[in-house]
Amino acid sequence: MVTAVVHESILDDVEALLHAAGDDDRHRPDVNLLGVDDKASGADLASADAAIRWDLDDEGFQRLLDSATGLRWLHSPAAGVERWPLDELVKRNITLTNGAGVFAIPIAEWVLTTMLTAVKGTYAVRQAQQEHRWAPDIPADELYGKSVLVLGSGGIGREVINRAAAFGMRIWAANRKGSPVHNAERTVRGEAWRDLLCEADFIVSTLPLTAETERMIGAAELQRCKPGAWLVNVGRGATIDEDALVHQLREGTLGGAALDAWTTEPLPADHPAWSLPNMIVSPHMSGNSPAGRDRGLRLFVDNLQRFATDRPMTNVVDLSVGY
The missing domain is CATH 3.40.50.720 (NAD(P)-binding Rossmann-like Domain)
Incomplete structure (x- = not known):
């Protein structure tokens, strides 16, 4: 018994x-x-x-x-x-x-939602609506053909990859052993993911927090990102150097970021991320379902x-x- x-x-x-x-x-x-x-x-x-x-x-x-x-x-x-x-x-x-x-499906859907938001001008459309302004020339793009680097290929990473594949994206995966991942055209191991930062249109982190992953994405990595790229984090907040990210979003060439996890939660009211126009602040709710x-x-x-x-x-x- x-x-x-x-x-x-x-x-x-x-x-x-x-x-x-x-x-x-x-x-x-x-x-x-x-x-x-x-x-x-x-x-x-x-x-x-x-x-x-x-x-x-x-x-x-x-x-x-x-x-x-x-x-x-x-x-x-x-x-x-x-x-x-x-x-x-x-x-x-x-x-x-x-x-x-357990929460991989809603989290993966949230990731694709943020990626679509980034390319479809969703916020600009909403702003125009609030201003009662007809704006047919709002810039927009498509996910088809865009490249996404997915860090971590556990349950969440695999669900993100499967959905990105349905949009016709180019998919690169990174995991500890370099194990092949279904629907990823390339999988890398160890530090090799850093060499792909300059090519990826989106970087999606699903990483757990360990001694090796703490602040793994910092100033050096963000500076290597492709101009206009977006960083999406549904892993642990402390895997990203948030100060370096804020600096890059203000002063660098990073296109934007969408974070659902933060080093300190709840996010302090005076955190600079709240006011950044190219930052999506999500209150750790991507898994809600x-x-x-x-x-x-x-x-x-x-x-x-x-x-x-x-x-x-x-x-x-x-x-x-x-x-």
Whole structure:
């Protein structure tokens, strides 16, 4: 019997999904769901073998770690795990899985929306409408034939690439191993992505935050970008040097930027990005979708079945690299 801690806010949904999964005799899970709230005591949590950190606050999560000495698996609903105590999980041999890919579809759609906004003169059209001004000569372009460099080819990166391919874009992908990516005409590894900056019309970052990726896109990289290029970030905010980006948008030749993640969130009211005409400031909402919750719960329940029946789980985080 596996005891899994879930927050009361999702208990009924997890129970329903597990009940439906129980119709499959091959993988019938033997699971005891322990519904808790943020005030659950250490004694309440002590028997946990597994837990999902969904709606569980920091104090509740720390009590879980301190009390559940037999904990073997934790699940992060989000893809990013840079704030998790990875070293402690390594020492205790606790497996960590994450929600990578759960929000990939809405995020990829947001990326394409910003790219279309950049080439179609959307803001200028809206401004003309507000001024009651007929402006048929507003400059516009097309995505067809444009080049996009996608940094990171996990779930989000692949969904971006698939949608960019539908628009007839030239697609280059960059990942840690240089592994080929479907619909990308070229894939590079290591530092080779920097050599493509001078050719890419769009640079889309989907990168996690690690010691290697922190401020990976800085002044030197931005200066190498093709004049008029756009930078789109749906990875972690701290992967970009925001001061250098603001400077390039003001003084350099970068065409524009669309950021959905920021080093400091909420973005301070006095941050210069708010006032830049060629900057799209998005409040970390690109993944918003009613379908995201269902996908996230189904992923967790699928892994819970796997955990309870000693089968390999999906979305296992490599604790040595942080994603």
